[in-house]
Amino acid sequence: MSKSLKIYIIFSIVLILFLLSLNLIGLNLKGEYTYQILVWTWIIFTFYIVIKFWKIIYIKIYGFLLFALVGLSILPMAIPFFSILSFLFNLNTIQTIKVNDKYKIVVTKKVMAMKRAYIYNNESKFLVLEKSNNIARPDYSDIVSETLNLNSDDPKLYELENTPIQQAKLISVNKDSIGIEYQILNKKKIIYHNLNETYGY
Template sequence: MKTNIYKTYYFVSAIFGISVLLNFFDWQLRGYYTEKAIAWIWILFTLAFIIGFWKSRKIKIYFFLIVVLLILSLLPMLLPFYAMVFYLTDTEDYQQIKIDNQFRLETTRHHPMSKARVYIYENHFGLFEKNIARPDYQEIITQTLSTKNHPDLTPIQNVKIIAQNSDSIGLEYQINGHKKLIYHPIKNVNDGY
C-alpha cells in the first residue's frame, strides 16, 4: 500500500515536472487549463503525501525544503512568487480565443514584469501545443484601431487566419468593429519567455 502511494506521488510529480519543462521550451499540453490542473493536482497530492507520511524524517525535510523555497521566492521583489501565482491561476490572463482546431490565441502576461502579449499556440500531435508567436498586445490594438487613445485592455472580438507559411502567420483581428490584417513572424527560437 505504502509503495503504491509513493509510486503515485512520483508519477504525479513526474507529470508536473514534464509540464514545467515543456513550458520552458515553449511547448505545453493542449488546452488552457491543462497546466493549471496538473499543477493544482501536484499541490494537493503533495499536501496529502506530507500529511500522510509526516512521521518520516525524509518527509519533514521535504516539507521544510518546500517552505524554504517558497519563502526564498518572496525575497527578490516577489517576482518568482508572482510567477508561480500567474502559473497556477488565471491572474493576468485576459482572454482566450480558439481560432480553429489547429490554433488558439491567449492574451496574457506570463511573467510579473512583462507586458501583455498575444500568445499564438499551434496544435501538434493532438496532445501538445507550441507557442509560435507572441506579439505585443498594445501594438495589435494600436494597429487595428489606428489610434493610441484606447483603453488598456480592449478585448479582441474575433480572429481569423488569413495566411500561414514557414516564417509568418497572418491574422485578421476585429476589435471594436475595426478589422486589420497583421502578419506576425513565427518564432524559431525556444526561449521560454
C-alpha cells in the same frame, strides 16, 4: 510504509518523469487547465501526506524543505513566487481565442513583462497530447492600435489597450508571416505578424 505514502511517492515520481518527458519531446497536454489540475492535485495530496505523517522525521524534513523553497522564491523581488501563483491560478492568461483547429491566440500578461498575444500552431498527436509551437508574439498594444487606427502615443491607447479581441480570423500564412484579421470594438483590421520573432523573450 503506509499505502497512501507509497501511492504519493509513486505519483510524484511518475508525474515529474512524465512532465519532463513531454518537455523533452516537445509535446503538451491538451486543455487550458490540465497542468493546473495536475499540480493542484499534487499540492493537495502533499498537504494530506505531510499532515497525516508529520510525526515521521523524514516527512518533517520534506515539509520544511518545501516551506523553505516557497520562502526562497519570495526573496528575489518575489518574482518566482508571483510566477508560481500566476501559474497555479492561471492569472497570466487573459484571453484564449481559437482561430481554427490549427491556430490559437493566447493573450497573456506575465510578471514583469509586457502584455502579448502569443500565436500558437497546434498539431494534435494523440488523444490527449499536442505539439504546440509559438510562432509569433506581438505586443498586444500594437494589435489594438493598428486595429483601432490609433497612434502608439495616443492617450486613448492607454485606456483601450485592455480591450478584448472580439474575433480573430486567419487570412494567410507562409514561411515568413501570418495574417490575421482582428475585430476589436467592432472594427476590423488585417495584421501581418513576422514568424519566429525573438523579441519579448
